[in-house]
Amino acid sequence: xxxxxxxxxxxxxxxxxxxxxxxxxxxxxxxxxxxxxxxxxxxxxxxxxxxxxxxxxxxxxxxxxxxxxxxxxxxxxxxxxxxxxxxxxxxxxxxxxxxxxxxxxxxxxxxxxxxxxxxxxxxxxxxxxxxxxxxxxxxxxxxxxxxxxxxxxxxxxxxxxxxxxxxxxxxxxxxxxxxxxxxxxxxxxxxxxxxxxxxxxxxxxxxxxxxxxxxxxxxxxxxxxxxxxxxxxxxxxxxxxxxxxxxxxxxxxxxxxxxxxxxxxxxxxxxxxxxxxxxxxxxxxxxxxxxxxxxxxx
Amino acid sequence: xxxxxxxxxxxxxxxxxxxxxxxxxxxxxxxxxxxxxxxxxxxxxxxxxxxxxxxxxxxxxxxxxxxxxxxxxxxxxxxxxxxxxxxxxxxxxxxxxxxxxxxxxxxxxxxxxxxxxxxxxxxxx
Amino acid sequence: xxxxxxxxxxxxxxxxxxxxxxxxxxxxxxxxxxxxxxxxxxxxxxxxxxxxxxxxxxxxxxxxxxxxxxxxxxxxxxxxxxxxxxxxxxxxxxxxxxxxxxxxxxxxxxxxxxxxxxxxxxxxxxxxxxxxxxxxxxxxxxxxxxxxxxxxxxxxxxxxxxxxxxxxxxxxxxxxxxxxxxxxxxxxxxxxxxxxxxxxxxxxxxxxxxxxxxxxxxxxxxxx
Numbered sequence: 001x002x003x004x005x006x007x008x009x010x011x012x013x014x015x016x017x018x019x020x021x022x023x024x025x026x027x028x029x030x031x032x033x034x035x036x037x038x039x040x041x042x043x044x045x046x047x048x049x050x051x052x053x054x055x056x057x058x059x060x061x062x063x064x065x066x067x068x069x070x071x072x073x074x075x076x077x078x079x080x081x082x083x084x085x086x087x088x089x090x091x092x093x094x095x096x097x098x099x100x101x102x103x104x105x106x107x108x109x110x111x112x113x114x115x116x117x118x119x120x121x122x123x124x125x126x127x128x129x130x131x132x133x134x135x136x137x138x139x140x141x142x143x144x145x146x147x148x149x150x151x152x153x154x155x156x157x158x159x160x161x162x163x164x165x166x167x168x169x170x171x172x173x174x175x176x177x178x179x180x181x182x183x184x185x186x187x188x189x190x191x192x193x194x195x196x197x198x199x200x201x202x203x204x205x206x207x208x209x210x211x212x213x214x215x216x217x218x219x220x221x222x223x224x225x226x227x228x229x230x231x232x233x234x235x236x237x238x239x240x241x242x243x244x245x246x247x248x249x250x251x252x253x254x255x256x257x258x259x260x261x262x263x264x265x266x267x268x269x270x271x272x273x274x275x276x277x278x279x280x281x282x283x284x285x286x287x288x289x290x291x292x293x294x295x296x297x298x
Numbered sequence: 299x300x301x302x303x304x305x306x307x308x309x310x311x312x313x314x315x316x317x318x319x320x321x322x323x324x325x326x327x328x329x330x331x332x333x334x335x336x337x338x339x340x341x342x343x344x345x346x347x348x349x350x351x352x353x354x355x356x357x358x359x360x361x362x363x364x365x366x367x368x369x370x371x372x373x374x375x376x377x378x379x380x381x382x383x384x385x386x387x388x389x390x391x392x393x394x395x396x397x398x399x400x401x402x403x404x405x406x407x408x409x410x411x412x413x414x415x416x417x418x419x420x421x422x423x
Numbered sequence: 424x425x426x427x428x429x430x431x432x433x434x435x436x437x438x439x440x441x442x443x444x445x446x447x448x449x450x451x452x453x454x455x456x457x458x459x460x461x462x463x464x465x466x467x468x469x470x471x472x473x474x475x476x477x478x479x480x481x482x483x484x485x486x487x488x489x490x491x492x493x494x495x496x497x498x499x500x501x502x503x504x505x506x507x508x509x510x511x512x513x514x515x516x517x518x519x520x521x522x523x524x525x526x527x528x529x530x531x532x533x534x535x536x537x538x539x540x541x542x543x544x545x546x547x548x549x550x551x552x553x554x555x556x557x558x559x560x561x562x563x564x565x566x567x568x569x570x571x572x573x574x575x576x577x578x579x580x581x582x583x584x585x586x587x588x589x590x591x592x593x594x595x596x597x598x599x600x601x602x603x604x605x606x607x608x609x610x611x612x613x614x615x616x617x618x619x620x621x622x623x624x625x626x627x628x629x630x631x632x633x634x635x636x637x638x639x640x641x642x643x644x645x646x647x
Contacts, residue, residue, distance in 0.1 A: 091439060
């Protein structure tokens with residue numbers, strides 16, 4: 001059994017107006033990775049390279065132990081893929097698609113498929129043409145969930161879904177992980193979802209990976225600290241601080257390398273710490289992108 | 299059993315702390331007896347729709363505090379202590395005392411003033 | 424190559440194109456009925472309709488079975504299955520050709536049968552008609568190749584137009600060749616060296632088109 005379900009090593013790809021540079025990350029088997037980034041950051045390109053649909057120019061990609069794109073057919077025997085720009089055949093029914101997939105994957109579980117029809121509130125006999133956007137997404141997810149693949153690769157699985165559907169989908173994804181041999185890789189704009197269910201978070205911005213780590217320690221590194229600078233003390237700039245706001249005596253700083261040593265350093269210089277706040281993934285996302293934008297233009 | 303858990307992302311505290319607190323409550327209240335088996339990390343994660351790594355962290359911390367113990371390959375159980383209630387309450391007291399100390403410093407209270415206020419509270423309850 | 428995926432891929436295309444094939448077959452049957460009547464005007468209309476059906480159904484299938492897979496974004500769905508670009512291309516070539524061969528063979532055979540059974544039409548026409556039928560097939564394979572390689576509707580239209588020009592040229596060539604003209608009006612079926620050479624060239628063209636398509640597709644690095 002492979003310890004790593006996905007491995008990207010120094011992957012690059014150049015397009016006319018966009019470049020993927022030195023993309024490296026790995027996803028251990030049995031965990032779920034949330035892949036976040038702004039629109040155009042390179043999420044979809046990375047996912048296409050992962051699926052072997054686009055060839056990288058440099059670097060190595062291994063999915064379920066198979067080198068990509070060379071062994072994509074073999075790898076895809078155990079993969080379920082849904083992306084935002086993927087469509088099912090409009091003229092056919094959901095039932096036809098289910099039979100089609102069942103004829104290809106021996107691991108198709110008809111009972112589970114029926115259960116998913118119910119919880120996703122879908123009718124097998126309905127033509128794809130007549131489905132709303134949310135129903136189409138759920139139909140595509142049903143098709144990949146029901147053959148129980150070892151790896152699920154999902155590009156924005158909850159985008160455009162109503163809260164009920166989102167909750168059902170997240171529930172099914174977490175059910176997948178009760179089997180420690182199965183892995184999920186998903187990209188999302190929804191930082192709430194990523195924060196809630198991811199074990200690993202990888203952050204891509206303008207074609208580069210800017211963070212890749214396990215969620216808990218990642219969230220622990222980020223803090224917003226409210227400081228009071230009493231008369232007579234000055235605030236010396238520190239390398240751990242990536243942004244600060246406020247004027248006069250009350251300053252709020254944002255750090256991505258929080259540690260007890262940092263608070264000790266502040267109090268040692270006489271600066272008063274009023275509050276140390278954890279940040280939501282959404283706040284981290286915004287602070288991180290802003291920070292990198294400034295770093296690039298500097 | 300797990301539908302009694304309420305994990306909220308809008309609650310200010312980190313999720314692993316919320317999970318820890320609710321497990322402790324279940325134990326303190328008597329829902330889960332000493333030595334009783336508790337859900338596996340993956341199963342609880344699926345039921346709560348929370349990442350496995352977060353539940354793992356909660357379990358690790360609980361084990362460190364001696365509240366649960368994990369046997370390799372056999373899952374996790376509530377610890378066999380006679381009662382962990384005093385331990386839980388002691389922890390809670392410490393937290394509140396830390397907060398009181400911090401606030402009194404902000405208000406600029408002398409230690410005697412703080413003690414006087416505490417005496418007042420003890421008389422009232 | 425994993426041949427096990429070819430069958431589901433071909434069956435899928437069959438299922439999705441079944442009404443297209445049925446529709447054109449129906450139109451083709453109407454054409455054959457007209458071509459088998461006594462009234463010369465109606466016969467001419469029937470013949471024209473038959474050729475139109477064979478050409479139009481080819482264009483339609485190249486678009487509906489190949490172009491729309493990209494255009495309707497169902498290609499990512501197919502490529503998420505256990506297939507590589509090579510299996511996809513081979514499956515597409517086979518499916519799109521076999522599906523077209525259904526109306527082509529039925530209507531073609533029926534047309535030839537009419538020539539054989541009617542005394543007013545010389546049997547010597549048979550090789551001539553066969554070359555036309557095969558040329559239509561070659562043109563279809565050309566449109567199919569262009570559809571797969573260029574992924575563009577405009578290029579497919581261009582390919583169909585080029586095909587029509589080549590068909591007209593072939594017919595013109597055969598009409599102007601004195602040997603063929605004599606054999607055409609005769610009552611016996613004659614395959615002389617020229618007609619045989621043309622036939623060999625046509626089947627070679629089909630093989631070449633498929634080979635080139637397969638090669639070019641395998642080299643694409645950004646399939647989606």
